[in-house]
Amino acid sequence: MGRVAAYLTQIQAVADTEIRKLRHDPGELYTRALQPLIWLLLFGEVMAQVKGLNSSGGSYLEFLAPGILAQSVLFAAIFYGIAAIWERDLGVLHRYMVSPAPRSTLVLGKAISSGVRGLTQAIVVYALAFLLGIKLSFSPVDIFGVAALICIGSALFSTFSLIIACIVKTRERFMGIGQVLTMPIFFASNAIYPIDIMPRWLHVISSLNPLTYEVDGLRNLMLADGTSKYGLWLDFGVLFAVTAVLVAIAARMYPRLTQ
């Protein structure tokens, strides 16, 4: 097998394994659908009463929906670190690590499977948003763009999570730190309120937060009359660049988990 074909096959080994597991046991997909439902229905309906939360002219629910989509993708992706520790504890990870597959293929395989998980989340959020009367864009180009954003965002945060797992190494410590990291990523972003109403310091942090760019791109592509603050080029550019750096770091650190 040629080098490129081998590389792709090795990525597929990991990605396809994850997708097959999802097919065998799709239960987690249903339970994950609950969180966006709660956010949109409870949080969304209440916060819609607060003035000043919406800078873009449409309804608050419209503003919120892309943020909640990004959130559900983030929360699903952050699960990857603990899954990696779990795989280490079971010995499954050893099987990857003794194989000649380049470490980057293992990381990319996980990233891609995380993208697939993210897409299933997107379907759920789209269905909810549609039922709540949010005006969505169904143009093929926009849908494709959303799918691309979801995949790259999932890849980014699952790889980030993998790096954290390589540092903390145990399930208990990951549980602790996972919460501590996810909340700031979510709240210090434009997911549920516009960046403009934030105090200066938080404004700065948010504009360094990759989630902000994911949400920004989603606001443009997901909604029928959506706009983005930074522009799609910057949104995609930031997400790609950060993912590339994280994958390189994770590929170096991944073997630490089995040491």
Next chain:
Amino acid sequence: MASKSPVIETDSLTKVYGTFRAADRISLTIQAGEIFGLIGPNGAGKSTLIKMLTTLLPPTSGSARVAGFDLVADAAHVRAHIGYVPQLLSADGALTAYENLLMSARLYAIPRVIREERIATALKRLDLSASADKLVQSYSGGMVRRLEIAQSMIHEPDVLFMDEPTVGLDPVARRNVWMHIRELRDRLGTTILLTTHLMDEAGELCDRLGVLNAGRLQSVGTPGDLEAVVGPDATLDDVFAVMTGADLNPERASDNVQHSCDSDHSPA
């Protein structure tokens, strides 16, 4: 047996955790086609040595060649030529046996044209064809072990490392695993390095043994050689007791009150 040539050669291989020497200057040569057993009490450093030789753990010092490649400088080539059955049951319970093998075949970049046939043959050889599409979580321990052997042999490696391959198996399943290990060696000439703390397994299955204690390789030889060193009527149990300071027979432990085989022998 294949012509005599070393497939594993270690030179003062050492792993230090903090100040604790888990593997201490281990120099060992294993020939092609040998079934070599590492014996020693819990904490002796058996898994540590195997993890170094499978590239999972970087050595602190010393060097080794495995399947003709330098363990550290050429780790990727070493990986392409070895198989590993970890101490933990590592087959993925959430997948079927077929899917586990498919994953392994892809990880080893086995060309698509021969992949399915390889998988089918592996399933058949290890008597798993009938359960190939069942989730592995429903398998017995013996079946999981056989699947793992199939997985670690899918790329027909030169060397197979097995860490306590029969632990937790009933006697029938254990003998069945032995049979498959011998079959591999006889058919493919695979060199096999396994660890065990079952002396009957060491004696019946292995061509040569290495006794490991507190990170040091105490002695190497055929089961007969090792017994002869200890005494005219010595058994492998006696070898184990003398060389590791443990005693496998509690009734005879009177002169060895400090140690028993159940205790963890990791140095304080």
